[in-house]
Amino acid sequence: MKITRIEAIPFAIPYRKPLKFASGEVHAAEHVLVRVHTDDGVVGVAEAPPRPFTYGETQTGIITVIDRIFAPQLTGLSLLERETMHARMHRTVGNPAAKAAVDMAVWDALGRTLDTGVTELLGGYTDRMRVSHMLGFDEPAAMVAEAERMRDRYGITTFKVKVGRRPVSLDTAVVRALREELGDDVELYVDGNRGWTPAESAAAMRQMADLGLLFAEELCPADDVLGRRWLVSQLDVPFIADESAVTAADVTREILGGSATAINIKVARSGFTLAQRAHHLAEGLGLEAVMGNQVDGQLGSMCTVVFGSAFALTSRRAGELSNFLDMTDDLLTEPLQITGGELTIRPGAGIGVEIDPDKLAHYRQDV
Structure with a gap:
């Protein structure tokens, strides 16, 4: 070994x-x-x-x-x-x-x-996760159409909406259109990727207060320490630390400092070992946790399912698992399939996937 x-x-x-x-x-x-x-x-x-x-x-x-x-x-x-x-x-x-x-x-x-499957090695809680789809910047009609397509074709009913543009009304209009067109049967949350100031973030969240959002994620920079604490203290939904909480030490700093009330775990930046530490810390502190995505391909997405399904906490919420659909192809011998809004782990040892040698030869850049 x-x-x-x-x-x-x-x-x-x-x-x-x-x-x-x-x-x-x-x-x-x-x-x-x-x-x-x-x-x-x-x-x-x-x-x-x-x-x-x-x-x-x-x-x-x-x-x-x-x-x-x-x-x-x-x-x-x-x-x-x-x-x-x-x-x-x-x-x-x-x-x-x-x-x-x-x-x-x-x-x-x-x-x-x-x-043995890695999910079993990690915890083996379940064999599947619900899928959340990320909606990137676009006009309201286009984002609604994409969400409807994901719901109708794949059964996805949770959407993470990218926000952070100026003026904030560009994005609040999108979220309102999504809620009005999709109804109350879908879950919506917003991710600002640190694009707004604390004041802009607070204004945007007030404009969306009636839309039943699940979470707000990284609306403003974590290094705006006092402004971020002020913002989080005003919100009535969990505020997710993402880029600001890569390690368990980061999670401790953000939560104890009042700069976040939930965390996003991304195995693409922590691996399984350090993700375990963040998970156990979140579990011990009673935090919400969601499984995030680094715009991964199918291999990376399966790694997220493998980890997220291993624990009760990380399998409770839909994980950001559909970005591979935006790619024109992938490297796996057996492509992932989202069915009924879920992705399941693959039977077999390890992560449960194999790389297609012909596809790798076609897309690799070092030959």
Whole structure:
């Protein structure tokens, strides 16, 4: 069960349309496939999605830090030496997506070695999650049409609405249109990606007070410390810390400081190991938790289902699991299928998916 090699393979798959949010926009999934090889011939896989607007990582940077720093540090370790792995990777500041992908590929390799699913290794609470679909910036009619299409085709009834534009009325009009057209049978929450000031956020939430929102997420920057605390103290819905709560220490700071009342767990930036710590902390503090998405492909989305379904807390709410639908293709031999508004884990060992070698050869960028 010893690691013999770690690969970081760049690939790019176009989106059907640009994905736009307050912190930037992306036109293609320029991601990194991470493969962890062991001396038993097992290969674990995971996906690293660069998000330079949020965490400063690029595709080239992820490949470089894995090839030059993490792979030499981890080669020769057992798959069970995860604390040693994290201690060694922690010496390098930042690089959350690179670290997370290595961690998840290690878990996948461990599950394959033990012939056990990672969900079972983590907790095994259930085998599925409800799906929340993210709606990016657009005109109200277009966003309503997309939500209706997702509801009618896939059974999705929870929508995360990207907000953060100026004036705030651009986005409050969208949310109102969604509620009026879709009715009370759907769940709506908003995510500002730090795009508004605290005052703008408060004004927007007052305008939407009658719309029955589930949550508000990262409406304003966390480093506007006093303004954020002021905002959170006024809200009557949970305020989710996302980009501001990557680690368990971040969660502690945001919650105890009064800057958030719930958290977003994203395995694409924490891996399974650090996500466990955030989950246990949220459970102990009695916080709401949602499973988020880094605009992942199908491999990354399945990693989110694998973790989220392992625990009661993270499977309670719909997870952000549908962004792979915006991609024109993917790398898996068996594509994911959203049915009845749900995604289920795959039977079998590890994460439960396989990479199609022909698709990887077609989309990889290092050959």
